[in-house]
Amino acid sequence: MKKLLLALCLTAGFAQAEDVLHIYNWNNYIAPETVKRFETECKCKVVQDYYGAMDEMLAKLQAGAKGYDVVVPTGFAIPPLIKQGLVQPLDKSKLPNFKNVNPSFTNGWYDPGNKFSVPYAFTTTLVGFNDKKVKELNLDTSNWSVIFDPKVLEKIKGKITVLDDSRELFAAALMYNGYQANSTKRDEWKKAAETIKKAKPYWAAFNTQSYIKELTLGNIWVVHGYSSDFFQANIDAKTAKRPFGIAYGLQKEGNTLSVDNMMILKNAPRPDLALKFINFMLDGKNSSELTNMIGSGNPNAAAAKFVQPDIQKISAVFPDATAMKKLQQLNALEGKDLRDLGKLWTEVKTAK
Amino acid sequence: MQNRIQRAAKWLISGPPLLYLLIFFAAPSLIMGFAAFRFGGDYGGLMPLTQTDDAGKTTLLINLHNWHDFLTLESFGRFFEDSIYAGLFLKSFWYAGLTTIICIVMAYPLAWLIARSPKKTRDLLVLLVILPFWSNFLIRVYAWMIILGPQSYFSKVLNSVLAVFGVEPVSMLFSQFAVIVGLVYVHLPFMVLPLYANLEKHDMALLDAAQDLGANAWQRFWKVTWPLSLPGIWAGTALVFIPALGMFAIPDLLGGTNSIMVGNLIKQQFLDSRDWPFGSVLSIMLTLAVLLLAAFAAWAGSRGKEKQ
Numbered sequence: 001m002k003k004l005l006l007a008l009c010l011t012a013g014f015a016q017a018e019d020v021l022h023i024y025n026w027n028n029y030i031a032p033e034t035v036k037r038f039e040t041e042c043k044c045k046v047v048q049d050y051y052g053a054m055d056e057m058l059a060k061l062q063a064g065a066k067g068y069d070v071v072v073p074t075g076f077a078i079p080p081l082i083k084q085g086l087v088q089p090l091d092k093s094k095l096p097n098f099k100n101v102n103p104s105f106t107n108g109w110y111d112p113g114n115k116f117s118v119p120y121a122f123t124t125t126l127v128g129f130n131d132k133k134v135k136e137l138n139l140d141t142s143n144w145s146v147i148f149d150p151k152v153l154e155k156i157k158g159k160i161t162v163l164d165d166s167r168e169l170f171a172a173a174l175m176y177n178g179y180q181a182n183s184t185k186r187d188e189w190k191k192a193a194e195t196i197k198k199a200k201p202y203w204a205a206f207n208t209q210s211y212i213k214e215l216t217l218g219n220i221w222v223v224h225g226y227s228s229d230f231f232q233a234n235i236d237a238k239t240a241k242r243p244f245g246i247a248y249g250l251q252k253e254g255n256t257l258s259v260d261n262m263m264i265l266k267n268a269p270r271p272d273l274a275l276k277f278i279n280f281m282l283d284g285k286n287s288s289e290l291t292n293m294i295g296s297g298n299p300n301a302a303a304a305k306f307v308q309p310d311i312q313k314i315s316a317v318f319p320d321a322t323a324m325k326k327l328q329q330l331n332a333l334e335g336k337d338l339r340d341l342g343k344l345w346t347e348v349k350t351a352k
Numbered sequence: 353m354q355n356r357i358q359r360a361a362k363w364l365i366s367g368p369p370l371l372y373l374l375i376f377f378a379a380p381s382l383i384m385g386f387a388a389f390r391f392g393g394d395y396g397g398l399m400p401l402t403q404t405d406d407a408g409k410t411t412l413l414i415n416l417h418n419w420h421d422f423l424t425l426e427s428f429g430r431f432f433e434d435s436i437y438a439g440l441f442l443k444s445f446w447y448a449g450l451t452t453i454i455c456i457v458m459a460y461p462l463a464w465l466i467a468r469s470p471k472k473t474r475d476l477l478v479l480l481v482i483l484p485f486w487s488n489f490l491i492r493v494y495a496w497m498i499i500l501g502p503q504s505y506f507s508k509v510l511n512s513v514l515a516v517f518g519v520e521p522v523s524m525l526f527s528q529f530a531v532i533v534g535l536v537y538v539h540l541p542f543m544v545l546p547l548y549a550n551l552e553k554h555d556m557a558l559l560d561a562a563q564d565l566g567a568n569a570w571q572r573f574w575k576v577t578w579p580l581s582l583p584g585i586w587a588g589t590a591l592v593f594i595p596a597l598g599m600f601a602i603p604d605l606l607g608g609t610n611s612i613m614v615g616n617l618i619k620q621q622f623l624d625s626r627d628w629p630f631g632s633v634l635s636i637m638l639t640l641a642v643l644l645l646a647a648f649a650a651w652a653g654s655r656g657k658e659k660q
Contacts, residue, residue, distance in 0.1 A: 055623055158523050164604070166624055200609045205526040209605065210497065219501050219525070334394045342625030343430070349612050349620075350436050 019044035021273040024068040026260065027052055029121070029296075031289035038280050044273055061086050061265070068265055069274040072120050074258050076332040078110040087116050087263045094275040097282035097302075104324050105259055105299035109331055117261035118278055121290055122297035124316045124327060125168050125256040128230035130221040132244035133159075139222070143252045144176035147224050148195050153202035161214065162224040164206035166345035167330050168256060169196060172224060175253040181328040184337050193344050197351045206349070212236065215246050227316040231295025250315050250323050257327040259299065291317060381639075388632035389423045396626020427629040431637060437617075441641060444614040447528075448596040451535040455543040455592050456585060458536070463547035463584075467554075474552075481544050489538065493605050496534055500525040500606070526608035534602040539595065543588035550584025551577075594642060614638055 019042070023030075027050040035046050049068065051057040054077045061071070062084065073081060081087045092098060098118060105119040127141050134141060137155050145152050147162060162169055171181035173192035183189070204220060212229050214220040216236040223230075230248040237246050262281065264274045280286055284302025291298045291307050297317050298304070304312060315323055333341060391399040401422060404410045414422045431437050466477045484492060499506050502523060511521040524530055554577065562572045600615030614634065621631030 053623075055626070158526075166620075203609045204523075205608050207526075210494075213497075214501075217501065217503050219503060335392070338396065338625060339392065339627050339630070342621065342627050342630070343434075345620070345625065346440075346617060347434075347436055349609075349616075350440055352610065 019270075019273065021046050021070070021270055021277055022068045023048045023277070024057065024071045025050060026072060028294065029072065029260075029290070031293045034281075034286050034289045037286070038277060041280065042273060042276050046277075066267055067269060069268040069270050070277055071263050071265055072260050073117075073263060074260050075108055075110045075329050076258075078108075078117055078261060078263070079332055081263065082111065082116055086266055088266045088268070088271065089115050090118065090264065090278070091275060095279045095282065097279050100282050100284055100287075100300050100302040102299050102301045108259060108261075108329060110329075111261070117263045118282065119299040120260045120262045120281065121287075122257055122259040122299055124227045124250065124297060124319070125163070125172070125225070125258070126227060126230075126248055126250050126316055128215065128223045128225055128227075128233065128246055128248035130215065130218060130244050131247040133218075133221040134247075141222070141249060141251075144172055146222055148173060148176045148199045150198055150202065153199060156221055157202045158204050159219075159221040160203045160223070161205050161207035161211050161220050162203055164208040166341055167333070169206075169224070170341065170345075171256045171328070171330060175251070175255075175328075178253065181254065181256050182331050184333070186340070189341070189344060193348055196348050200348070200351065216240060216242065218242065218244065227314075228294050228296050230316075231311075231314075248314075248316055250319065250326070252326075254326040254328055255316075257297075257329050259329060384632045384635055387628055388427055388636055389425070390629050391422065391424055391426075392627050392629050396628070398628050424629075427633040430630060431633050437634070437637075440612070440614050440617060441637070444597055445641075445645075447532065447535065447613055448593050450532060451539060451596045452543075452589050452593045454532070454536045455540055456588070459540060459543035459547050459588065460581075463544050463551050466544075466548050467551035478545075478548065481541050481548075484541065490601065490605075492538070493534055493602060496530070496537065496606060497525060500530050500533070525606065526611075527606075528608070528611050530606040530608075531603050531611045531613075534606045535596050535599060538599075538602065539592040542591040542595075546587035546591065547581065547584040550581050550587075554580055597642065598638065 021042070021044055023046060025048060030048070035048075039046055051060070054074055057071065057073060058077055058080060061068075061081070071081075071087075095118065098114075101119055105122065106114050108114075108117075111117045127144070127146055129139075129141055129146075133156075139146055139152065139155070147153075147160065153160065162172075170189065170192050173195045174183055174188060175181055177188070177191050177195060179185075179188045179192070207214070207220075207223075208225075211220060211223045211225050212233045213236075215223055215230075215233045227248060230246055234246040237244065262278045264271050264278070268274055282300065284300055284304075285306045287298060287300040288303040288306035290296055291303065291311060295311060295314070295317060297319075298307065304318060307318075311317055319327060387398060390401075393399045399422065401414050402410050402412050462481075466474055466481075469477060498504055501507065502525070507524060510524075514521060524533075558576050558580075559572050562576050567575060597613075598615045598618075599613060600619045603611045603613050603616055618631050618634045618638070621627045621634060
């Protein structure tokens with residue numbers, strides 16, 4: 001990959017002396033037309049490299065990868081980046097469009113005052129479902145009981161999957177029990193673990209990899225997963241002309257929220273272009289294009305009017321003020337908490 | 353002179369692979385062994401042994417007096433304090449063992465058939481056995497997700513047949529059954545090939561001699577072919593059992609809520625819980641368990657020979 005990058009740099013370098021911006025981003029996380037427009041506006045070239053998981057990105061940057069300007073990490077990965085001195089503070093005077101950001105998404109626990117990071121997009125973790133089946137069975141998906149209550153689960157045994165992710169699943173079980181998603185109280189964890197163990201026999205699988213496909217095929221009817229994946233599943237179901245659609249909505253007890261943020265790396269070759277790019281992405285229209293493409297949540301208040309009306313209505317993409325209050329961002333577990341949750345998770349996964 | 357050249361040639365030929373193994377097998381194993389005794393870092397990984405100050409100067413933190421602040425048996429203790437890990441090991445051994453047995457039962461007739469077919473067809477048949485390797489492993493497992501899924505024709509036909517007998521429809525995907533199917537499918541060629549290589553070399557005159565001496569078909573197989581094919585069986589068993597034991601992708605993709613193996617647990621320690629010391633402990637324990645099993649098999653084998 002590095003070699004490829006180098007080759008790209010070189011070819012780009014010959015064509016246009018030195019104006020190249022290197023973005024290290026999630027896969028499929030920027031609209032191609034947005035990139036093109038930025039290239040015309042800044043008269044520069046954009047080179048992208050991708051990652052599929054936060055650990056992958058962290059590992060690469062910690063190992064000393066060079067040459068990237070902008071990186072787009074999820075909230076919990078930001079403190080390690082700051083603490084290890086891998087990123088540089090943002091000059092807000094160069095970011096006039098920062099005013100567009102919805103204040104609900106600024107000042108996160110991971111970067112108070114947004115000294116280093118600016119919100120890019122977000123996803124919520126919630127229940128997605130086969131609208132036809134859920135209607136037939138008269139299920140209530142507005143709360144977490146559809147994932148955890150054995151009485152409800154009896155009707156859909158073997159037709160549910162949950163995320164294969166200890167933090168996300170425990171957060172959901174904690175909220176179902178009326179606790180905070182970020183609780184580290186051991187008795188509350190224990191209660192959540194019991195909830196999971198009781199519901200587990202009714203689930204088909206712990207699935208993070210293929211639930212879009214299973215939903216689209218109609219094999220699975222109710223899924224604990226990510227909002228942008230359900231958006232994709234619904235498009236796929238429509239394209240395949242299935243007799244059902246994939247719907248999704250937030251739960252009353254609360255949902256987890258992952259905000260992805262733009263940051264500039266300390267060893268960025270072109271911090272000036274990086275600032276230009278960040279300001280460009282904070283523009284309402286530019287920001288809206290990603291939401292229109294992948295149904296990602298949009299933290300940009302100026303973007304709403306450019307977003308397709310049917311997407312605007314989805315509460316997981318544009319949560320209203322009441323829903324917003326119930327969204328919780330997961331923080332990074334450290335040391336003993338991390339190990340103890342790992343142990344509970346093993347217990348839950350091996351339980352009969 | 354001649355001798356020296358021979359010796360030099362021997363080193364030249366065996367040197368590179370030896371060096372390769374030393375660097376890419378022994379060194380990582382040692383690093384992992386060391387990691388098992390260290391503490392986890394704040395953000396996962398390992399607690400650093402060195403520190404770099406703002407000036408870029410790196411100092412080693414660990415020394416002879418404070419080593420106990422950096423090295424610990426805690427992760428090993430965690431392995432033994434709860435039976436869930438031992439239980440998961442047993443379950444993984446069971447999955448891998450069952451996979452090996454099914455592979456032997458399925459591969460033996462096939463390898464025999466290939467070994468006894470005419471030379472021309474033989475090459476074609478061997479090619480067919482290795483043909484699946486031409487496409488990616490994950491794609492083939494995904495194909496099984498479709499085959500075993502409830503919307504597939506296979507499932508539909510099976511369930512309509514079951515319905516005739518008044519049996520409830522079965523769901524095959526996301527179950528232990530699916531995991532075993534996947535494990536057997538992926539590892540079958542690794543049993544067929546060594547068995548075929550072995551069976552092909554058998555001298556047919558031995559079977560004729562046995563027949564002349566009055567052995568029936570079963571006796572000819574059990575007293576002549578089977579003992580001669582044991583090296584092939586052992587080679588196949590090693591090639592199937594060990595990879596199957598550490599498999600994590602198949603239980604992840606085909607397994608239900610109750611099908612994880614020790615490989616999944618190790619992967620979880622490194623990626624999800626980011627607990628490298630404990631992940632290292634699990635890996636070491638798995639290696640030890642396999643070595644122990646191999647030693648036991650060797651011991652049982654030598655005892656068997658003594659009895660004869």
